[in-house]
Amino acid sequence: xxxxxxxxxxxxxxxxxxxxxxxxxxxxxxxxxxxxxxxxxxxxxxxxxxxxxxxxxxxxxxxxxxxxxxxxxxxxxxxxxxxxxxxxxxxxxxxxxxxxxxxxxxxxxxxxxxxxxxxxxxxxxxxxxxxxxxxxxxxxxxxxxxxxxxxxxxxxxxxxxxxxxxxxxxxxxxxxxxxxxxxxxxxxxxxxxxxxxxxxxxxxxxxxxxxxxxxxxxxxxxxxxxxxxxxxxxxxxxxxxxxxxxxxxxxxxxxxxxxxxxxxxxxxxxxxxxxxxxxxxxxxxxxxxxxxxxxxxxxxxxxxxxxxxxxxxxxxxxxxxxxxxxxxxxxxxxxxxxxxxxxxxxxxxxxxxxxxxxxxxxxxxxxxxxxxxxxxxxxxxxx
Amino acid sequence: xxxxxxxxxxxxxxxxxxxxxxxxxxxxxxxxxxxxxxxxxxxxxxxxxxxxxxxxxxxxxxxxxxxxxxxxxxxxxxxxxxxxxxxxxxxxxxxxxxxxxxxxxxxxxxxxxxxxxxxxxxxxxxxxxxxxxxxxxxx
Numbered sequence: 001x002x003x004x005x006x007x008x009x010x011x012x013x014x015x016x017x018x019x020x021x022x023x024x025x026x027x028x029x030x031x032x033x034x035x036x037x038x039x040x041x042x043x044x045x046x047x048x049x050x051x052x053x054x055x056x057x058x059x060x061x062x063x064x065x066x067x068x069x070x071x072x073x074x075x076x077x078x079x080x081x082x083x084x085x086x087x088x089x090x091x092x093x094x095x096x097x098x099x100x101x102x103x104x105x106x107x108x109x110x111x112x113x114x115x116x117x118x119x120x121x122x123x124x125x126x127x128x129x130x131x132x133x134x135x136x137x138x139x140x141x142x143x144x145x146x147x148x149x150x151x152x153x154x155x156x157x158x159x160x161x162x163x164x165x166x167x168x169x170x171x172x173x174x175x176x177x178x179x180x181x182x183x184x185x186x187x188x189x190x191x192x193x194x195x196x197x198x199x200x201x202x203x204x205x206x207x208x209x210x211x212x213x214x215x216x217x218x219x220x221x222x223x224x225x226x227x228x229x230x231x232x233x234x235x236x237x238x239x240x241x242x243x244x245x246x247x248x249x250x251x252x253x254x255x256x257x258x259x260x261x262x263x264x265x266x267x268x269x270x271x272x273x274x275x276x277x278x279x280x281x282x283x284x285x286x287x288x289x290x291x292x293x294x295x296x297x298x299x300x301x302x303x304x305x306x307x308x309x310x311x312x313x314x315x316x317x318x319x320x321x322x323x324x325x326x327x328x329x330x331x332x333x334x335x336x337x338x339x340x341x342x343x344x345x346x347x348x349x350x351x352x353x354x355x356x357x358x359x360x361x362x363x364x365x366x367x368x369x370x371x372x373x374x375x376x377x378x379x380x381x382x383x
Numbered sequence: 384x385x386x387x388x389x390x391x392x393x394x395x396x397x398x399x400x401x402x403x404x405x406x407x408x409x410x411x412x413x414x415x416x417x418x419x420x421x422x423x424x425x426x427x428x429x430x431x432x433x434x435x436x437x438x439x440x441x442x443x444x445x446x447x448x449x450x451x452x453x454x455x456x457x458x459x460x461x462x463x464x465x466x467x468x469x470x471x472x473x474x475x476x477x478x479x480x481x482x483x484x485x486x487x488x489x490x491x492x493x494x495x496x497x498x499x500x501x502x503x504x505x506x507x508x509x510x511x512x513x514x515x516x517x518x519x520x521x522x
Contacts, residue, residue: 126461132395132405133427136516137487138457138465143473146455154453154498198473199456247426247475247485252453 005094006231007380008104008219009038010342015212015330016181019115023056024068026110026213030335031069034215039228040104045217047096047105048073049089051334052080054124055116065108075102082128083281084239084369085109086214086337087376091237093218103220110213111333121209128370130245142206142284143198144246144371149286150200151252156293160200162304163285164191167204167327169312170282174324176314176355181210181330205285207326207336214338216345224383230349235270235362236379238263246371254294256375257366261295264364264377272297275379276360277347278318279340281368282325291368292320295377319357322347337367341378348382392464394512403442404428408515413445413504415482426482447504449478449519456493472496476519489518496521 011033013026027050035042048071050062058064062078065071075096079088086109093105113121122140129135129144152158168188174180186204194203224231240256240263243249265271278297282288292303297318306312312320323329323343326336344363346352363380397405404427407414416428420437431438454474460466472488474496488496489507502519509516 122459123462130427131393132397132401134485135393136395137473137485138392138460138462138468138471139473139485140457140459140461142459143455143457143461147453147473147475150455150498151453196456196458198458201455245485247483252475 003098004221005097005218005234006221006224006383007216007234007345008223008227008231009034009040009217010215010345011037012179012214012339012342013110013212014179015210015332017115018112018211021112021115021211023053023110023112023116024065026112026211027065027108028069030110030213030215031065031106031108034106034217037229038104038217038219039226040217042069042071045071045104045106046073047075047093047102049093049105049107050078051085051089051109052078053111053333054113054121055111081374082369083283083334083337084367084374084376085334086341087365087367087378088239090216090218090234090341090378091239091376094234094237097218097220103223105218107216107218107338109215109333109335109338111335112211113333114209114211116211133247134245140198141371142201145284145287146198146201147246148252148290148372149284152286152290153200155253156301158286158289158301158304160192161188162289162307163200163205164188165304165307166282166285166288166312167191169307170321170325171328173314173322173355174328177323177329180324180328181208182324182328201284201286207283207331208328210330210332212330212332212335214335214342216338216341231383232345232348233381233383234378235381236264236267238267238377240375241373244370244373249372253290255291255372257291257295257368257377260375260377261366264379268379268381270362270379274362275364276319276362277322277344277357278320278364278366279344280321280366281337281340282321282327283331283368285327287368287372291366314355314357322352322355322357340367341365344380348380390464391511392509394514400429401427405514407444408506408517409513411506413447413517414442415445415480416440417443424481426484445478445480445504449476449502451488451496451498451500451502452477452483453498454488454496456496474519476502484517486518489520491521
């Protein structure tokens with residue numbers, strides 16, 4: 001058990017519109033914040049893993065960051081796998097420390113795509129569509145995710161109200177987070193009256209576009225004793241991939257999350273019921289409900305009812321996305337998923353104040369990339 | 384990008400894998416590949432079979448009939464070129480030959496589309512391009 005990697009430090013920047021920020025300043029703030037949180041110095045970091053950024057589309061983003069901040073890591077790589085990347089950075093860092101190649105790996109994400117790109121973000125996102133078989137049809141990212149939502153409504157009775165309940169709950173959670181991008185309370189009616197984007201998804205079913213950054217430090221298990229804060233053990237990780245383009249997905253109701261969650265829970269030796277709080281990628285309200293059922297946290301057709309009855313609330317039966325998630329806390333490219341990992345760690349450290357899930361011992365974090373294309377699940381435990 | 388470029392819809396650029404498909408579309412045929420080893424159909428066309436990695440594939444013309452597997456009515460276009468079309472339908476179509484592709488359901492009331500509806504393939508001409516685009520209409 002003690003050879004298992006730990007998370008020794010976390011940090012997220014302010015999120016929202018940060019016109020004074022740059023992509024690299026957000027990376028630096030998040031990275032140095034996590035280093036300080038772990039009680040380390042920049043020179044202690046021997047592994048650096050970064051993601052990608054729309055506002056800094058570099059071939060070697062990790063190298064650009066290391067130069068910017070003045071670090072000389074012994075191991076460095078940048079992973080570009082869309083929204084799943086944050087989880088993958090942690091998963092790769094676990095392999096690096098558990099193999100002994102590194103002792104402290106900084107996993108770093110950030111993007112200032114709100115103020116840095118403005119209206120161009122939607123077009124840039126739609127660029128992920130297949131240039132020959134999707135883009136000629138005007139497929140937006142919401143329209144791609146909506147294919148699964150529509151199928152799920154048809155097959156398993158998911159409703160607009162179920163989706164709205166997710167959005168309302170997460171806004172209420174975000175209101176309890178000092179740094180959240182969107183805190184103004186919303187009602188079920190607000191969601192239902194918000195502008196239709198791509199049926200069945202309305203504006204308030206869709207994640208935000210925010211500036212922001214987040215970082216996590218994965219350290220060797222024996223570093224736990226030196227930490228200023230409660231260490232969090234990485235009990236299991238899993239990945240799952242089924243397709244890249246939504247028209248190639250073997251299913252519209254089951255995705256790689258099914259395997260990633262089973263692998264992560266299996267490695268941890270835990271069951272779904274052992275999870276005290278979940279932090280699951282929520283680019284759309286529907287995506288979250290579909291993934292929860294595909295992963296087995298709820299039976300088919302039951303997650304929506306759970307959302308409506310308040311089970312996802314911080315004091316509910318299945319506390320979910322306690323920071324407000326991508327829907328209300330913030331969504332900054334690859335950092336969107338990292339915000340979930342950061343919140344999971346804070347829950348296990350019992351640092352969440354009025355967002356605190358009582359007696360949280362096991363947290364589940366999940367990131368998703370593409371159109372349900374790639375998934376990474378991480379099970380974390382309080383030591 | 385100039386203003387007129389911004390209003391042009393993306394034109395597929397055929398490559399060695401897809402030339403037969405796009406040339407077929409220009410002749411009013413929906414071409415797809417079937418694997419000689421495992422017998423399965425695949426869309427989109429490739430240099431190998433994505434089911435069994437077999438290298439021998441034959442090109443066939445689909446009958447052009449299928450059903451709506453899922454769809455979304457798009458109210459906010461991702462790029463300006465589609466802004467004048469909203470609301471428009473982006474759909475996944477299950478073809479009778481056993482493969483799925485994405486297209487628009489055209490020439491219909493966008494709100495009328497439902498999962499399971501039978502459709503037939505048509506080939507859309509777009510201004511400023513000689514490449515015809517496979518689409519579907521409700522039957």
